Amino acid sequence: MITVVTGLPRSGTSMMMQMLAAGGCPVLTDGVRAADSNNPQGYFEYEPVKRLPVDSNWLPLAQGKAIKVVAALVPYLPLASPDGAPYAYRAIFLRRDWQEVSDSQMRMLCNLGREPLPQPSPRLERGMEQDLARARSWLRQHGVPVLEVDYRQTLAAPAETAARLATLFPAFQQEAAARAVLAGCRGYTAG
Amino acid sequence: MPNLARLVERGVMGNLASLQPCLTPMLWTSIATGRTADEHGVLGFVEPRPDGLGIVPAQSSSRRVKALWNMLGESGLRSCVVAWPVSDPVEQISGVSVSERMTENLAVRHDEIGPAPSGCVYPAHLEPFVSELRIHPCELTPADLAGMIPQVAGIDLGQDLRPAHLAHLLARCASVHAVATAVMEAEPWDFLAVYYDAIDRAGHDFMAYRAPRLPHISERDFELYRNVMDGLYEFHDAMLGRLMELAGEDTTIVLLSDHGFQSGGLRPAAAGHLGTIPAEGADWHRMLGVLAMKGPGIKADERIYGASLLDIAPTVLALFGLPVGRDLPGRVLSGAFVHPPQLRWVDTWETGQAAAAEPVDLADREASIRQLAGLGYISPEAVEGVEAARAAEREARYNLATVHLHHGRPARALPLLESLCEERPMERRYGLAWLSALSRLGRHAEVLREVNRMEAGGGVAAQAHLLAAAACLAVGLEPEASRRLAQAAGLEPENPIVHQVAGDYQLARGRHAEARACYERAIAIDADNASAHCGLAQVHLEAGEFSEAAESALSALQCAFWNPVAQFRLGRAMEGLGRRDEARRAYHHAVEQSQSYPEACLRLSAMYQEDGDFQKGAAYRAQAYRRVP
Numbered sequence A: 001m002i003t004v005v006t007g008l009p010r011s012g013t014s015m016m017m018q019m020l021a022a023g024g025c026p027v028l029t030d031g032v033r034a035a036d037s038n039n040p041q042g043y044f045e046y047e048p049v050k051r052l053p054v055d056s057n058w059l060p061l062a063q064g065k066a067i068k069v070v071a072a073l074v075p076y077l078p079l080a081s082p083d084g085a086p087y088a089y090r091a092i093f094l095r096r097d098w099q100e101v102s103d104s105q106m107r108m109l110c111n112l113g114r115e116p117l118p119q120p121s122p123r124l125e126r127g128m129e130q131d132l133a134r135a136r137s138w139l140r141q142h143g144v145p146v147l148e149v150d151y152r153q154t155l156a157a158p159a160e161t162a163a164r165l166a167t168l169f170p171a172f173q174q175e176a177a178a179r180a181v182l183a184g185c186r187g188y189t190a191g
Numbered sequence B: 001m002p003n004l005a006r007l008v009e010r011g012v013m014g015n016l017a018s019l020q021p022c023l024t025p026m027l028w029t030s031i032a033t034g035r036t037a038d039e040h041g042v043l044g045f046v047e048p049r050p051d052g053l054g055i056v057p058a059q060s061s062s063r064r065v066k067a068l069w070n071m072l073g074e075s076g077l078r079s080c081v082v083a084w085p086v087s088d089p090v091e092q093i094s095g096v097s098v099s100e101r102m103t104e105n106l107a108v109r110h111d112e113i114g115p116a117p118s119g120c121v122y123p124a125h126l127e128p129f130v131s132e133l134r135i136h137p138c139e140l141t142p143a144d145l146a147g148m149i150p151q152v153a154g155i156d157l158g159q160d161l162r163p164a165h166l167a168h169l170l171a172r173c174a175s176v177h178a179v180a181t182a183v184m185e186a187e188p189w190d191f192l193a194v195y196y197d198a199i200d201r202a203g204h205d206f207m208a209y210r211a212p213r214l215p216h217i218s219e220r221d222f223e224l225y226r227n228v229m230d231g232l233y234e235f236h237d238a239m240l241g242r243l244m245e246l247a248g249e250d251t252t253i254v255l256l257s258d259h260g261f262q263s264g265g266l267r268p269a270a271a272g273h274l275g276t277i278p279a280e281g282a283d284w285h286r287m288l289g290v291l292a293m294k295g296p297g298i299k300a301d302e303r304i305y306g307a308s309l310l311d312i313a314p315t316v317l318a319l320f321g322l323p324v325g326r327d328l329p330g331r332v333l334s335g336a337f338v339h340p341p342q343l344r345w346v347d348t349w350e351t352g353q354a355a356a357a358e359p360v361d362l363a364d365r366e367a368s369i370r371q372l373a374g375l376g377y378i379s380p381e382a383v384e385g386v387e388a389a390r391a392a393e394r395e396a397r398y399n400l401a402t403v404h405l406h407h408g409r410p411a412r413a414l415p416l417l418e419s420l421c422e423e424r425p426m427e428r429r430y431g432l433a434w435l436s437a438l439s440r441l442g443r444h445a446e447v448l449r450e451v452n453r454m455e456a457g458g459g460v461a462a463q464a465h466l467l468a469a470a471a472c473l474a475v476g477l478e479p480e481a482s483r484r485l486a487q488a489a490g491l492e493p494e495n496p497i498v499h500q501v502a503g504d505y506q507l508a509r510g511r512h513a514e515a516r517a518c519y520e521r522a523i524a525i526d527a528d529n530a531s532a533h534c535g536l537a538q539v540h541l542e543a544g545e546f547s548e549a550a551e552s553a554l555s556a557l558q559c560a561f562w563n564p565v566a567q568f569r570l571g572r573a574m575e576g577l578g579r580r581d582e583a584r585r586a587y588h589h590a591v592e593q594s595q596s597y598p599e600a601c602l603r604l605s606a607m608y609q610e611d612g613d614f615q616k617g618a619a620y621r622a623q624a625y626r627r628v629p
Helices: A013-022 A047-051 A071-076 A098-111 A122-141 A151-156 A158-166 A174-183 A185-190 B002-009 B024-033 B068-074 B124-133 B162-186 B198-209 B219-225 B228-247 B279-284 B309-319 B362-375 B380-406 B410-423 B428-440 B444-456 B462-474 B478-491 B496-508 B512-525 B530-542 B546-559 B564-576 B580-593 B598-610 B614-625
Strands: A002-006 A066-068 A089-095 A146-150 B012-017 B046-048 B055-057 B079-082 B095-098 B191-194 B253-256 B288-294
Touching (some): A013 A151, A098 B362, A122 B362, A146 A151, A146 A158, B002 B253, B002 B288, B024 B068, B024 B309, B055 B380, B068 B079, B162 B191, B198 B228, B198 B279, B253 B309, B428 B444, B444 B462, B462 B496, B478 B496, B512 B530, B530 B546, B546 B564, B564 B580
Parallel strands (some): B079 B095
Antiparallel strands (some): B012 B288
16 A cells, blocks of 8 residues: 655645654655755655656555655556556545645745746646646546545644544554644744 | 559549648648548647647547548448558557557667557557568668669768668658558458658658759768659659559559659758758648549549649548538549549538547646746656647647638637737747738738837848738838838748739739739749739730630649639630630639639620520629629
């Protein structure tokens, strides 16, 4: 089973990866992108995910682990390994208000020294909505069970989210997972 | 080419008018469907991937209407289709379909020889059969090229890639021929369609070397490669002989090309890159291809006139005794038949088509992909992919606008061109096409304003000056029109259109001597310029030179049969020569080809009155004065 943590960038996917890691769930990450002011607790990313549309041969490494895959790349998840064995997925889908996501993305781009698109950008909003729609459609089409998680609700009541995660992972350490949210809270609310 | 000679002697032949834009995937889909690209939906060599993250070759699934093999299949007839453009994914037809992908992955080394790409053959059990028949470049030796490159033994093949490139083209061609002939022998068929691309592809790479030597071609290259194209035509003639032998005498053979190829003085001055067809590659194409037909019921050793690509599908349907869709813009080439076929009609062959999936909005997609790349969540390749997809989509929009412009629909072209100009203001051809649409819509003030603005920004093309000249004439600014024409001629003295438009201007002003000189100059550069021939016909008529007028009008009609003005001028010339029946026939064509041609109707009225047929005379007189909505 591969657990896919997905959503738009800056919707809380890093927060979720931190919860899972703190709760004892194995996560696939390589630390290539180090923690910074945008994500003080770290990104918990795996660099090869970026090239998912052209290369997915590394995916066997994600078996039994959680991996962060932004919504735009979910439709590129292969259905079977190179030797033909089918992959089994489940997804944790992060939801956050678009305006918050947009503002956070803009701040991150500025912190990275990159030019953000002029705001508001209806094209960007539509593009990102379409990414979400295509990801949900793919997950539905392939019968992938999805756990919807709201970013703001998780910040307000991390223990509740941790309890929901515990239904997915045996021996999940709920308190540690909830504490991970509180530890990163300052970074998330500002970002 | 003895086999082609035999086909022509025992059948009919003529020019085959192509379509704009002159691009292989669009043209061969028009041939197979009988429709222009705005209806069939194939708008270029490539199209955006469904996810918008790159491009793919134009897909058969993008075709929105039925091709001949679909219509024949519905009528219980079997087709074999081999290597047709835009035939992948391979269609499940009644018969055999081998897609154009069959010539992918041909091996340049013996250890690379493998099967044809999976999924390129229907039915699939024939895939090994097709794979075995393919000929690989590594199986050809320099000796195999000696007929086309006599001095190949003296070429350093490690340095000069041209012989290897030719070998690849020949291997592709021979593979298609091997599959086509094997399928003819092994499978039952009523209709065989096979496409050979070597002449077109090799033309872009090797026609520059053909005699006479072009200034930018070195003596050495000329000596080495001057025989390639002629040798290739002879190779194709040999293949034609085999096809004719296998088809037998009871089969109607239709040989055609989607366009011609410049082989003389109009060859472009600059060379392209080996093995590519640059966007400007269409400059090599002539708008007249060839058509030859032979078979039971087809006339022998005769010419046919005025055929276009859009006439092929209706003619094939008629050959099979099947109804022709009234919604097809082409016509059955009845003139090719000993006895014109009894035509059957149906409103349309298009029924029960599935709705196309909603395409990705590429502009929105690009915004999202760029944002993700900027945030570091997706690789830069994705940005390149979406940029390529947007470029392909822009090209499709431009091609669609070109189709509308060339089929008398400038109003439909205009919004497409306006959006393109907004997105890419520096792309000159978008701007020129937009001006052309405005001109055809009679928006002359805007044309002048825009050309003046472009001039202030630094230089305009000859075409812009010509459009401005037409606008000046329309609003009564004759001195300015004359100045603009002179500027166009100064910029592109070898552009036949410039001289033809100048001739039209002089003719409109009654300056016949000047008009004659302009038209003759245009024709000297481009003998296929129908408008110049048509204009020259009028000059001859004004001078009472009826024989010369008839010759010029016929030259115009050989280039473009659907030409009511040329038909009318031919009628006038024939009347002047006392050839009344031919005159009457030409006037009839003029009336049929235009919604209203009052002058032709009045001539017909007079002729029928003179012959004592007062009823017809009155009818044509009434038609002459009838207002056309």
